[in-house]
Amino acid sequence: MIIGLTGGIASGKSTVSTMLKNEGIPVVDADIVAREVVEPGRSPYLKIVDHFGSTILHEDRTINREKLGKIVFESEKERTVLNQIVHPAVREEMRLQAAEWQKKGHQLIVMDIPLLIESELLHMVDEVLLVYVSPRIQLDRLRTRNNFSIEEANQRIDSQLPIDEKKKFASYVINNEGTLEETRNQVIHLLNEWKKEC
Numbered sequence: 172m173i174i175g176l177t178g179g180i181a182s183g184k185s186t187v188s189t190m191l192k193n194e195g196i197p198v199v200d201a202d203i204v205a206r207e208v209v210e211p212g213r214s215p216y217l218k219i220v221d222h223f224g225s226t227i228l229h230e231d232r233t234i235n236r237e238k239l240g241k242i243v244f245e246s247e248k249e250r251t252v253l254n255q256i257v258h259p260a261v262r263e264e265m266r267l268q269a270a271e272w273q274k275k276g277h278q279l280i281v282m283d284i285p286l287l288i289e290s291e292l293l294h295m296v297d298e299v300l301l302v303y304v305s306p307r308i309q310l311d312r313l314r315t316r317n318n319f320s321i322e323e324a325n326q327r328i329d330s331q332l333p334i335d336e337k338k339k340f341a342s343y344v345i346n347n348e349g350t351l352e353e354t355r356n357q358v359i360h361l362l363n364e365w366k367k368e369c
């Protein structure tokens with residue numbers, strides 16, 4: 172069974188995926204894969220430099236994610252260009268990684284995909300697990316973690332489907348508004364449920 176783990180930016184996907192990994196569940200993480208496929212020399216990297224120019228590079232020619240982030244979260248048009256370059260490579264690599272885990276005998280695999288619903292990737296997973304926090308908590312945690320102004324944080328939140336809309340697509344919801352211990356208890360409860368199904 173492949174579980175798609177999703178949620179809004181800074182809702183706690185990485186927090187939950189770390190808890191799942193600690194319980195021995197393989198997690199394929201779209202954010203990590205999206206970093207790997209834009210390493211210098213890879214095809215998406217070349218396309219990004221071609222479109223956005225070398226001003227978005229650090230001196231060592233790696234991508235300056237802060238600069239690129241500023242451009243794409245200020246412009247839907249530029250974000251669409253970046254998504255069209257990066258997403259096909261991310262999807263392909265994630266499929267390969269999930270297949271590797273299946274070959275090793277794992278029956279339960281989690282794919283952590285922030286844009287699972289927006290990018291119409293629901294066909295890649297059997298069930299959707301949403302990590303939920305209220306929009307207020309989401310804004311506060313995002314601002315604190317990234318040191319963003321309200322405007323910068325809202326740009327990123329507004330680039331995604333609102334978290335309350337995402338809830339409608341979920342078969343399971345973890346409420347991450349409380350303590351980490353409360354979240355961990357929900358993770359363990361779900362794992363027990365899934366293990367019965369596998």
Ligand SMILES: CC(C)(COP(=O)(O)OP(=O)(O)OC[C@H]1O[C@@H](n2cnc3c(N)ncnc32)[C@H](O)[C@@H]1O)[C@@H](O)C(=O)NCCC(=O)NCCS
Nearest residue numbers: 179180201202205236239240243254257261285286330331
């Ligand atoms: C814009 C980039 C350079 C900013 O990099 P940065 O290191 O600051 O952020 P990071 O990659 O860790 O992403 C943090 C979060 O931002 C959100 N986010 C990232 N990309 C997007 C996007 N294209 N649209 C909406 N939200 C996004 C997600 O919630 C993600 O978890 C980077 O996010 C990127 O290359 N995005 C395009 C690829 C993508 O869509 N990744 C998301 C999973 S496929």
Ligand SMILES: Nc1ncnc2c1ncn2[C@@H]1O[C@H](COP(=O)(O)OP(=O)(O)OP(=O)(O)O)[C@@H](O)[C@H]1O
Nearest residue numbers: 179180181182183184185186312316347349350351
């Ligand atoms: N239950 C919690 N209580 C307090 N802080 C939390 C809790 N869960 C997560 N956080 C904090 O909120 C922030 C966002 O969490 P996390 O990085 O897990 O979110 P994410 O959904 O993976 O983010 P992104 O979309 O950017 O990848 C982090 O700073 C994290 O430490």
